[in-house]
Amino acid sequence: MTERQLRTWENLQEVTELLRREVGRDLWNDAKLSEAEFTVLAHLSMAAKGTARPSECARAIGWDSSRLAHQLRRLEKRGLVEKAASEAADGRASLIALTDEGRTAYRRALGPHLRSAQKWFADALSDEQVNNLADALETLLRHGSHLAAAPAPTAEPRA
Amino acid sequence: MTERQLRTWENLQEVTELLRREVGRDLWNDAKLSEAEFTVLAHLSMAAKGTARPSECARAIGWDSSRLAHQLRRLEKRGLVEKAASEAADGRASLIALTDEGRTAYRRALGPHLRSAQKWFADALSDEQVNNLADALETLLRHGSHLAAAPAPTAEPRA
DNA sequence: AGACTCTAGCTGACGCGTCAGCAATCCAGC
């Protein structure tokens, strides 16, 4: 890596840690929700009837099923989410549902959260900077997904 | 926020979470160190004699003193760092020192860690993309530091 | 039917990071 690449890599870490912390703090101060809680509530609010299967939800937001299970336990403890009876044929399936309180919490959090993201992120950058950033991020995402899908530099196991 | 800004903001979060996880995993697999451990060891290795004051170290790497204290406790438990007698006049001061094992662990981690950052980050981007990214990050960092320094939109307390 | 594999879902252990709060020390001004 060149000096410039290294410096940029370090800056990326520093900036994202800063934004993560500050936007998370804003969300907590404004709506008493963590980023993780907000993410799950957002997906459930999107879903018809506010219900979803854990596996489907985890896939949609790009989480490990374990991570989601832990988060659902915390959300249930807070009363923002509850388990619902699943009428699916698959006996393994379960169903999670937004409570009224959960739906209200999400609705009240959404506006301030977007305003916070604008304040810390969007307000800083020109249109061109956003376009350039979007390009770099898409490239990194493709590259990363590709690497993650085939981690071994050797041949695939079974063609 | 425009649609494009919002999408870019979401992408930024997704990409950084991916890179954080994967590079952290590589570091653990290669050298049995976490990112946090590596960061502290790196600073101590930089310092003359491998010693530093906690407050100075925290400031240098941009951490809360509490965060550093917790990390030092974990590092001491692993034997990578130890408390040293401080000869400073200030009775509050303490001194932390790299152990031989800590120095060795850092030396063995450095190469693989840089290679991992290259693999996940630098390899993906063209020179121009790195330059554009660096520009956006510097802008965000300045903007964020400015906001963090004066969080209230009202006037400063005493001019 | 039985064995094998895959998927869905969950849990415990453990490191990380934030926050509130504490004790000791230093320093300024009276």
Place this chain on the structure above:
DNA sequence: GCTGGATTGCTGACGCGTCAGCTAGAGTCT
């Protein structure tokens, strides 16, 4: 000297995220 405020360093509580490992149901093959 003493008192008020700032600094240094630490800790406990708690939520987050990863990993290893578990159960149970579903699909498949013989």
